[in-house]
Amino acid sequence: MASVGEALIAGLKARGVEVVFGIPGVHTVELYRGLAGSGIRHITARHEQGAGFMADGYGRVSGKPGVALVITGPGVTNVLTPMGQARADSSPMLVISGVNDRASLGKGLGKLHELPDQLGLAAKVALTATRVERPEDLAPALDAAFAALASGRPGPHHIEIPLDVMPLPAPAPGEPPLTPTPSLPPGLDAAARLLAGASRPVILAGGGARRAEAALREVAEALDAPVIQTANARGLLHGHPLTVAASPSLAPVRALVAEADAVLAVGTEFGQTDYDMMVDGLWPAPARLVRIDISAAQLRRHEAEIPLQGHAETLLPALAARLPSRPPAEGAARAAMARKGARAGxxxxxxxxxxxxxxxxxxxxxxxxxxxxxxxxxxxxxxxxxxxxxxxxxxxxxxxxxxxxxxxxxxxxxxxxxxxxxxxxxxxxxxxxxxxxxxxxxxxxxxxxxxxxxxxxxxxxxxxxxxxxxxxxxxxxxxxxxxxxxxxxxxxxxxxxxxxxxxxxxxxxxxxxxxxxxxxxxxxxxxxxxx
The missing domain is CATH 3.40.50.970 (Thiamin diphosphate (ThDP)-binding fold, Pyr/PP domains)
Incomplete structure (x- = not known):
């Protein structure tokens, strides 16, 4: 029977992991046991912070979780900074670490790499933090992390495995559960009516929209709406007449929003570094706001007339199908004025x-x-x-x-x-x-x-x-x-x-x-x- 460490690697492989980033240590030897011959490529970083940032970059580009494998104690504290960046920017990341043997945890015995509460420390930054207390807990821990990564707001998740659990025999990992197809939220028809009835609509596109370019273009063109992009949305609609590839912190871009009679916000949290970079507090509250976001908690943080929970890749095509097309009018001119003003400023x-x-x-x-x-x-x-x-x-x-x-x-x-x-x-x-x-x-x-x-x-x-x-x-x-x-x-x-x-x-x-x-x-x- 495979060990927990070997079952971990097999479980990652079964869930589509192709690359892991890390630095082996004496506290992760058993976790590395299954890597040879697994087909998973191991990239050796020079510092655990580097491993975490590598996982972040991999996750942003691939859309799949970037996986970092780190040692107990300093490995975890070193990777916390990349976890913080991944959480702020909604980047999918899974950090797997060791932790000291179960009987010693929290007792202050001076063990190698000991922290007072490693799991609690990781939980302050990670979206979820889980300890594998028994071999049979491994598969559920992986299932829960990958399910959250597939269906919720992306970000860092953490799983730690005690040293005395790693070598224990583990059940063979089963097939990962299928991710259920989400149903469309109520409010799409109302959102379409609100936006179609606007004469000066504007779209705010955040990082959550970057894998939905075709549908975003379709919605923008149907509404004749300028598309303002936050930093993490750049590259969408490159060169398009409706593109406003400029920060909503800038006065000409804010003026475009202030003049709008309806705003569609897609995958953006309205964070300070995008919307109030100069910390002047002058961001105008959008009129008649429709929001699309994967996170229910995020939708509650900024009130919208019509909140729609779900992936942009799912909801934007559904919204586009409900919008009547309108002939181009002033949208391109409004976008051009904002672009020109932003660059000139x-x-x-x-x-x-x-x-x-x-x-x-x-x-x-x-x-x-x-x-x-x-x-x-x-x-x-x-x-x-x-x-x-x-x-x-x-x-x-x-x-x-x-x-x-x-x-x-x-x-x-x-x-x-x-x-x-x-x-x-x-x-x-x-x-x-x-x-x-x-x-x-x-x-x-x-x-x-x-x-x-x-x-x-x-x-x-x-x-x-x-x-x-x-x-x-x-x-x-x-x-x-x-x-x-x-x-x-x-x-x-x-x-x-x-x-x-x-x-x-x-x-x-x-x-x-x-x-x-x-x-x-x-x-x-x-x-x-x-x-």
């Missing part, structure tokens, strides 16, 4: 960064661009039209963790073989996870790591100056990035920050089967924000 520095993003998109069409918290990413989140649904995501929204882009791009590359992946980092954020470059090199993943080196935590330096605080700690010396690339056996290029120079560097890359590093060398910036 960027300060000179952010506008220059946005121009670089346009150049990157045009040089490498159809790429997945995975970003960290850095100036170019801030600019893109404010105003940038990507050309691939789900192809623009970063950690500058929601939880806002630094060190995301390098490992998350690794997960993204594994989820979409053959798709170009660009990892967009600042020199400060890159140093949080620079070691994961070796994971990309070891796995020969075709990722272009762009590191914008301005020798500073520039945004923080500006904030300290504006607060009339002495600027301290904002200029950590970056490493020699050419030497870093050489140490990872990857090609290196250096370019300036002009859009044409960055595009030329991307186009000039030689054919390669592995990662490359391009340093965008920017002069050390002044402390004053550019006008």
């Amino acid at each position: 960027l300060d000179a520095g952010l506008a220059a960064c946005a121009d670089v993003l346009d150049a990157i998109r045009d040089a490498v069409p159809g790429a997945l661009v995975v970003g960290d918290s850095t100036q170019a990413v801030y600019a893109g989140n404010l105003s940038y039209d990507h050309d691939r649904p789900g192809g623009w995501f970063n950690a500058a929204t929601g939880y806002g963790a630094l060190g995301f882009a390098i490992p998350a791009s690794i997960g993204a590359a594994l989820a979409a073989p053959g798709t170009p992946v660009i990892s967009l980092n600042g020199d400060g954020g890159a140093q949080f996870s620079l070691a994961e470059l070796m994971t990309a090199a070891e796995e020969k993943l075709p990722i272009t790591f762009l590191i914008w080196n301005n020798h500073a935590y520039q945004e923080i330096a500006w904030a300290m100056r504006e607060a009339e605080t002495e600027v301290i700690g904002c200029h950590p010396a970056p490493p020699d990035l050419e030497a870093v690339a050489k140490s990872c056996a990857m090609p290196y290029r250096r370019t300036g920050p002009a859009p044409a120079d960055v595009a030329a560097a991307l186009r000039a890359l030689p054919p390669t089967t592995g990662p490359v590093l391009i340093e965008i060398a920017d002069a050390a910036p002044p402390l004053d924000r550019p006008a």
Whole structure:
């Protein structure tokens, strides 16, 4: 009979898991027993935080749970930050860890990797946290986690297995239960009537809409409604006349919402980093709001005239089928005005960064661009039209963790073989996870790591100056990035920050089967924000 550890791997395989991210340790040896010969690919991260961000990137691109396998204690605490980012951005993730033997838990015996309450700690961040107390508990724990990942709002889930349970004989894992087909919620007909009767409708598309582009386009065109996209929705309706690929934190975009007589919000939680980035409290309450969201709890947080619970992939086609088409009128003009105003409202520095993003998109069409918290990413989140649904995501929204882009791009590359992946980092954020470059090199993943080196935590330096605080700690010396690339056996290029120079560097890359590093060398910036 297989052990619990072997049954775990078989259970993951039966549920469609193809890749796991982790670092083996003495407390997970029994969990690794079943990996050899399972067909599941193990990616060895250099830090558990990296493993978690890899799982996040994999989940965002594939739509399937990214799985991280970590040790007891420090492995769990190290992966909590990626779990926080995944929860904030609704990214499907399953973290599986060990925990000390059952008889010792909570007793403070000084065991290796001991925490006072590991399960309770994980439960504060994870959507669910479960301990496998007996071998027969394993299959139900997996079933519950995967059912929640398939039917509820995506996010991180945690399962821990005690050391003394891992080697015990376990029942053979059965077939995973089928996910029931959800029924359509009441209110669709009323929603269609409300929206069809509006003369100036607007659509707010969040990350929950990114796998429903065709139906979103159909609804937008039927309503002649501009489609405002949050950061996690970028790439939807690229280049379409109704697209407003700009942040609802910007005044011209807010004006579009304020003038609307009906608003359809799809898969968006109305979070601060999308709707109130400047923390000015001026977001206008949408008139006659119809909301589509997978989460009942989320629907309760922001009152809507018609709340509709369900996946956008299911409800948008059903809504489209109920809408009469109308001839195009002012929707495209309203969208164009908001787009133009949003881009014109960027300060000179952010506008220059946005121009670089346009150049990157045009040089490498159809790429997945995975970003960290850095100036170019801030600019893109404010105003940038990507050309691939789900192809623009970063950690500058929601939880806002630094060190995301390098490992998350690794997960993204594994989820979409053959798709170009660009990892967009600042020199400060890159140093949080620079070691994961070796994971990309070891796995020969075709990722272009762009590191914008301005020798500073520039945004923080500006904030300290504006607060009339002495600027301290904002200029950590970056490493020699050419030497870093050489140490990872990857090609290196250096370019300036002009859009044409960055595009030329991307186009000039030689054919390669592995990662490359391009340093965008920017002069050390002044402390004053550019006008």
